[in-house]
Amino acid sequence: DNQSKVYSVDNEEQIGAFLEFVVPRDLADGFVNNKRECYKFRFQKVFDQAVKQEEIFENIARPVADSILDGYNGTIFAYGQTGSGKTFTITGGAERYSDRGIIPRTLSYLYERISQGSSMVYTTHISYLEIYNEIGYDLLDSCHEASRLEDLPKVMIMEDPDQNIHLKNLSLQHSANEEEALNLLFLGDTNRMIAETPMNQASTRSHCIFTVHLCRREQGSATLRRSKLHLVDLAGSDRVSKTGLNGQLLTEAKYINLSLHYLEQVIIALSEKNRTHIPYRNSMLTSVLRDSLGGNCMTTMIATLAVEKRNLDESISTCRFAQRVALIKNEAILNEELDPTLVIARLKREVQSLKEELAMVTGEQKDDKLTVEEIQKLEELVKAFLDEPNPDVTLSLGPDMRKIQHCFSLLKVTYLQYQFLHVSTLMSPCISLCVYLRVPNSVPAGILIKMLKNEKKRAQDAAAQLAYITNSQSPASQNALMLSTLPARDGNTEIFSADPGGPAIRYMKRGPQLSIEKQEAFETFMRDHEDHLTIEDNKKLLKQRLVIPLPYKQYKLSKEEIDPVEENLCKHIEQEKKFYKTTIGRLKVLRTEIEHLQLLLERAKVKLQKDFQKWWSQEASSVQVTDHTLTTYLLPVSSRVHWESAEPD
Structure with a gap:
């Protein structure tokens, strides 16, 4: 209340x-x-106190992450007094998976989006900078196993003639997936300077800048989009008069308050339209965040407040600072550039192609055969050419026609092997032909193809016979011959119907109807004709080809009337498929959660070891060691036990 x-x-x-x-x-x-x-x-x-970390991410970090994927720079930084929840918001809590902060959630979201962009090639690098007492340290240095912050490599600020800031000794670690990125995050968090203050017992005493460098390009394109995302956790400001700091903590508080004061000066200068000079160089923090504050960047500030009555002055001051930040207007532009390496490679290919064309026009062709080494090299080139997924790749062979012809032969052999190994591509037309000719689906494809060739040959022979007969008979006899040669239609026979308007059918429809006398005369003529037996054999063979086999009829009826048991099994299979897909999705989420929890436990283990070592040192220095106790510790274990048991009560 x-x-x-x-x-x-x-x-x-x-x-x-x-x-x-x-x-x-x-x-x-x-x-x-x-x-x-x-x-x-x-x-x-x-956001009120009951807000969840997921809602913070959806409203603050997700729009900035989307802009990073599109090629714009972005910055998210938290500002507030000590104990107001800056580190919890940016990095997250160390107890529960649901307490993940903006950094781990943003990494998970970025790599999820990257995995969905199949047409793009992404490259990500990560850096982690800590600014402690106006000195920068690389938290991700792989060459040092630092037990103290001072053992880490120091980062220096350098500025080029174009006033671009460069950070010397700050490493960029490649990160191919979310797991590697989280490992780098927790490695840096373990090395951070953490100390206890009267306001917060685990206060971060330094400014930390976690940066994701993203490079994106389309396959085969030389245009790159480079973007970076700064996720900044500022140290908490302390009022010395309230906290009563002294010693090392007082020195840290002075540096923190001074750097935050310089940050506020830069914010005030940027919010004033008539200011020509912006004091970026006053501190290392403002120099590093130069682009984020007043340059090419989409910046979001999170003001964290401690709303107790005793902290109202600090909360009101934080809100005023946040409103001054809101007055700054940045112009974010798309960071597109041409990759010089890709441009140089493309120009080299063009020069080589032009040289080959010129040599082909003006040069002399060779007539001798290719050597074994040349043939092996050509086979390797063709294999590499076929394995390359880039559609813009070329096969450079030079002006030698022998090599060109040999490569074409290799390509033809590869194509024929591919056709032979992928006979399944022919199964679809063969199955449809089975339905058309009423042939069982179990007949192998090779037999069907052979059947088609034989039928085609027989049809050509029959057409030649008909042409010979029609040339020597009258028009009436021709029509009667066509009618008689067609097979009789019964319940077990089906005529080809794919082309109902074929030449033979159209000719039948146009021809005059034969009289009964002519039909009887034609039948008598056909019985004595020399080709009568051949035609009858062809008719019987055609009937055999067109008759629907009994097993296929039963199979067709069984498909129309599905067995209830089979139907239930099909439904069960579909349900299992859906359950499998759902389970796979859950397993992916659980894998990410398990990895995060393992890293949390590892970090807690390291912190526990440090705390124990500190506690042990304090206890050892406070206890006065007597000679009797020292002698006890120097004795062997067995002797010590025997000697202690021999003492009187």
Whole structure:
């Protein structure tokens, strides 16, 4: 109830979100207090204390991650006092998987999107910079096993004539998948400087910048899109008068407050339109974030607040700083460039191709045969050419026609082998032919092809016979001959119907009807004709080819009337397929969660070892070791036990 009186949140979709603080006046006898009571701030979105990490990611980090994949730079940084939840928001908690912060969720989302873009080639690198007491350290250095922060390589800022910032000694680690990226994240988190303060017992005493460098290009294209995403966890500001810091913590607080003060100066200068000089060089933090604050970048700030009454002044100051940041307008542009390596390779191929064309036109052709070494080299070139997925790759053979002809022969042999090994491509027309001719589907494809060739040959022979007969007979006899040679249609026979308007059918329809006398005369003529037996044999053979076999009839009827048991089994198989797909999706999610939990446990183990070592050192220094105890520890285990048991009570 007391906290509900301190602040109130009003989220409206159309005009934005409002955060209001109420500071009651301190009444004193005899004095008039005109102190301001209500402080109201407007933001794009205000998240209350019950918000989940997933909602934070969806509203803040996901739009920035989408812009990174499109080729724009992005920055997300958290600002607030110590203990307000900056590290929890950016990195996440170390206890539960659901407490993952913006960085691990963004990495998971980026690699999921990258795996879906099959037409694009992505390359990702990661860097992790820590700024402690105005000194930069590389948290991902692979050549050092640092036990202290000072053992890590120091990062230096360098500026070129175009005022571009370069970080010397900051390594870029290649990351091919989400697992490698998370390993790098937890490696850097383990090396971070963590100390206890009166405001927070696990406060980060340094600024940390986790950067994802993304390079994207289409296959075969020389155009690159380079983008980078800064995820910044700023150190918490402390008021020395409230915290009572001293010693090393006081020195750290001075550096932190000074760097945050310089950051605020840069923000104020950028928000003023008439300012010509921006003091980026005052601190290392502002120099590194130069592009993020006032350059080519899409920047999002998260203001974290501790809403207790004793922290109201700091919360109001943080809101004012956030509103000044909102006044800055950056112009984010698409970062496209030509990869010089790919351009050089393409130009070299063009030069080589032109040289080969020129040599082919002006040069002399060789007539001797290819050597064994040349043939082997050509086979390797053809194999590499066929295995290359890039459609723009070329096969450079030079102006030698012998090599060109040999490569064409190799390609033809490869194609024929492919056809032979992939006979299944011919099964579809063969199966449809089985249905058309009413032949069982179990007949092998080779037999069907042979049948087709034989039938084609017989049809050609029959056509030649008909042509010979029609040339020597009258038109009436020709029509009668055509009618008699057609097989009789019964229940077990089906005529080809693919082309109902074929030449023979059209000629039959146009021909005049024969009289009964002529039909009887034609039958008598055919019985005595020399080709009568051949024609009858062909008719019987055609009937045999067109008759529907009994097993196929039964199979067709069984397909029309599906067995209930079979139907239930089919439904069960479909359900199992759906369950399998769902299980695979769950396993992928569980795998990511398991890897994250393993890394959390590993980091907790390292921290526990450090804490134990620190505790052990303190206990050892505080305990006064006596000679009697020292003697006990120096004795062997067996002697010590015997000696202790011999002592009187």
